Amino acid sequence: MFSAINNGFTRIFDHPDFGKLLLRLTFGILLLFHGAAKIQHGVGWIASMLAAHGLPGFIAYGAWIGEIVAPVMVIIGLMTRPAAFVIAVNMVVATLLVKTGAFWSRTDVGAWALETEALYFFGGVIIMLLGAGKYTLIRNPRLQ
Structure with missing residues (x-):
């Protein structure tokens, strides 16, 4: 039963390139x-x-x-991996400058004080590892 549900879900929602595009757009627009x-x-x-x-x-x-x-480069898919790397490095520098002492801190609602910074850092790393996908301005010829 679980296998059938999983297979049905996979048939409907297996669109990794669209997922990469949605991740790039969300990440890039929010960072802008x-x-x-x-x-x-x-x-x-x-x-x-x-x-x-x-x-x-x-x-x-x-x-x-x-x-x-x-972020604009990530959004349009131009040199996505290097641009995502720049974003990740930018987040490390920003965190070290502004929130160095907050590593072990939590907010009033129990969240990690560096939650947003971690999401942007790991979002950049993930986009760097995944690449742009097929919906991009310039594709990597090796992947076509």
């Missing part, structure tokens, strides 16, 4: 909201944090690459 905030308010506050750690302030402009350029 963070990038839009950087466009509206600038990255000066990030440069200040970098300077406090002895790092050059121009690195703050990497937030635009990690939260605007790379």
Whole structure:
């Protein structure tokens, strides 16, 4: 009985390329909201944090690459794996700058304090490992 239910579900919902597209769109669009905030308010506050750690302030402009350029590339499927890698690295840097002490913390509702950061980091890693799928602007010729 369970096998029949599973097989029926698989026949109806086995669309891995559409799943990859949906993951890319969701992930990229949600991350663009963070990038839009950087466009509206600038990255000066990030440069200040970098300077406090002895790092050059121009690195703050990497937030635009990690939260605007790379998500757009993920959305359209252009160099998806490298773009997803950039997003994952961007999340590591952002977490180390802003929430270093929150690793063992929980929120008032019991969630992990770094839940959002972890979702974006692992989302980037997963997209990097899965690739864009067939619905993309430029396909990898090896996979066609």
